[in-house]
Amino acid sequence: MRIFTIGDQTLEESSLEFRTLLADAYKQRHRPMCMCKEPAVAMYIARLEDQYLIKRMPLSGRDHDPACPSYEPPYELSGLGPLIGNAIQIDPSGRADLKLDFSLTKRGARSAAVEAAEPSEHGIRSEPRKLSLRAMLHYLWEAGELTEWRSAWAGRRGWGRVRTSLINAATQMTARGGPLSDMLFVPEVFHPEDKDGIASRRAAALKGVQATGSGSRKLMMIVAEVKEFSAAREGHKIVVRHMPFPLMIEDGAWRRLAARYEAELELWRSSEPLHLIFIATFGISNAGIATVEEVALMVVNEHWLPFEDIHELRLLEKLSHLKRKSVKGLRFNLPRNAPIVSVTLPEQKPAPVAMFIVPASAGEQYEHALTDMISARPEITPWVWRVVHGDMPRLP
Incomplete structure (x- = not known):
């Protein structure tokens, strides 16, 4: 359960007082501070229909503790x-x-x-x-x-x-x-x-x-x-x-x-x-x-998760039934011949898992870039599906 400090009050997000405090803080534009780590991580309050939710500030997900629901993969x-x-x-x-x-x-x-x-x-x-x-x-x-x-x-x-x-x-x-x-x-x-x-x-x-x-x-x-x-x-x-x-x-x-x-x-x-x-x-x-x-x-897909090909769609379908959170990686400006993480499982124990799908067209340059990417994040466990080798490997 997350704990936040808003103004001079520190509360668990499950408390009744917290719900009331959140609506008032939204009107006054106060920033909640997530107490998952020291120093605390600033967040913001968003209104979703008739609910008030706490959201990450841009690019701050990596600043949270890996056990925090607000943690985001690198x-x-x-x-x-x-x-x-x-x-x-x-x-x-x-x-x-x-x-x-x-x-x-x-x-x-x-x-x-x-x-x-x-x-x-x-x-x-x-x-x-x-x-x-x-x-x-x-x-x-x-x-x-x-x-x-x-x-x-x-x-x-x-x-x-x-x-x-x-x-x-x-x-x-x-x-x-x-x-x-x-x-x-x-x-x-x-x-x-x-x-x-x-x-x-x-x-x-x-x-x-x-x-x-x-x-x-x-x-x-x-x-x-x-x-x-x-x-x-x-x-x-x-x-x-x-x-x-x-x-x-x-x-x-x-x-x-x-x-x-x-x-x-x-x-x-x-x-x-x-x-x-x-x-x-x-x-x-x-x-x-x-x-x-x-x-x-x-x-x-039907859950509004982006995907690039039928292999990613199959992986998302498999993961959609799991209780633990999955995070889809996106390409932004990168070309299709550059490797990116397809999905990350940040709550996987004992370490987060980065899932890669290697297309059948991948060559030596692609494999070198993938190796470098995996080596740069030793704290994350890689899962690799090489499409040319057959069906999807067993999920973590």
């Missing part, structure tokens, strides 16, 4: 490692200041494109000093703790919770001199009884990207679930769940998107329970049409 095992101190910088208040590798301004004639910093299968500009659009999506997912899972959460994570987690995470980030939450739109779950309220809040959120004339104008990011892609008179439409209008994408950009994310689209179409998440920069024209500028895709 970020060096994922694509997050090269970005720390470069694209992601933590300021004295504990907020993450982000350097973005995509534009939030539209100038002149439109030239929509699939995200320029997104990797192809044959190479990548693996730039550690800026976040690509895909890396931005991965960081929001990671900071929102949406990469974590345990079986007790089954049936409790829908789009409403995903949305709140993303928005809460964005409140702890800044970019280009302003709060990231002001640059991010995540559609609300549609409720017919509140359709007027939802429409009013959506209009207020999107007011800043509505064109009012010629010249440059601001763009926003959207993170949402794809309902379907459909052909338009010119180009294509991205039909978005919980939104009454689609986002338009020109034909050339659509072809590039379909080619670059062929694997994600194939996986999504293969099974009804899977979800396809997209992040895009977009604006709204003088005519009121929402148009995509840059876009990246990510496929997730």
Whole structure:
């Protein structure tokens, strides 16, 4: 059971007094201090529907005791490692200041494109000093703790919770001199009884990207679930769940998107329970049409956990029934030919376990990089599934 200090009071999180204290501390913007280690680790309070929850500050998971539920695996095992101190910088208040590798301004004639910093299968500009659009999506997912899972959460994570987690995470980030939450739109779950309220809040959120004339104008990011892609008179439409209008994408950009994310689209179409998440920069024209500028895709399972291929999906399915926590590793800016931890089991005894899936295409360079990664974290037990050797090894 975690113990926190808030102001001059120290309480167990299971106590009745703690629940009341948490609501008051949220209003006063006090930071809870997790007492799992000395010195105590600062956290923040998030509101999830009618509940108040304590969340990790950006990149602070490794500062907690491994036995603490707030502990997070070392970020060096994922694509997050090269970005720390470069694209992601933590300021004295504990907020993450982000350097973005995509534009939030539209100038002149439109030239929509699939995200320029997104990797192809044959190479990548693996730039550690800026976040690509895909890396931005991965960081929001990671900071929102949406990469974590345990079986007790089954049936409790829908789009409403995903949305709140993303928005809460964005409140702890800044970019280009302003709060990231002001640059991010995540559609609300549609409720017919509140359709007027939802429409009013959506209009207020999107007011800043509505064109009012010629010249440059601001763009926003959207993170949402794809309902379907459909052909338009010119180009294509991205039909978005919980939104009454689609986002338009020109034909050339659509072809590039379909080619670059062929694997994600194939996986999504293969099974009804899977979800396809997209992040895009977009604006709204003088005519009121929402148009995509840059876009990246990510496929997730029924628990909203990202995965890259059928092997990762099988591993997540196996782990989803376990009571202990699992944490999905993400690629961020790294190419597919670079090893990353697929899943970490931070609560495994006597030591956390890092689970790696080696693809059939892995060569000597990949194996050397994997060996170096494992050697750099001797306190973590490796579990390796080499796909060419056959079926999944026995779980730890």
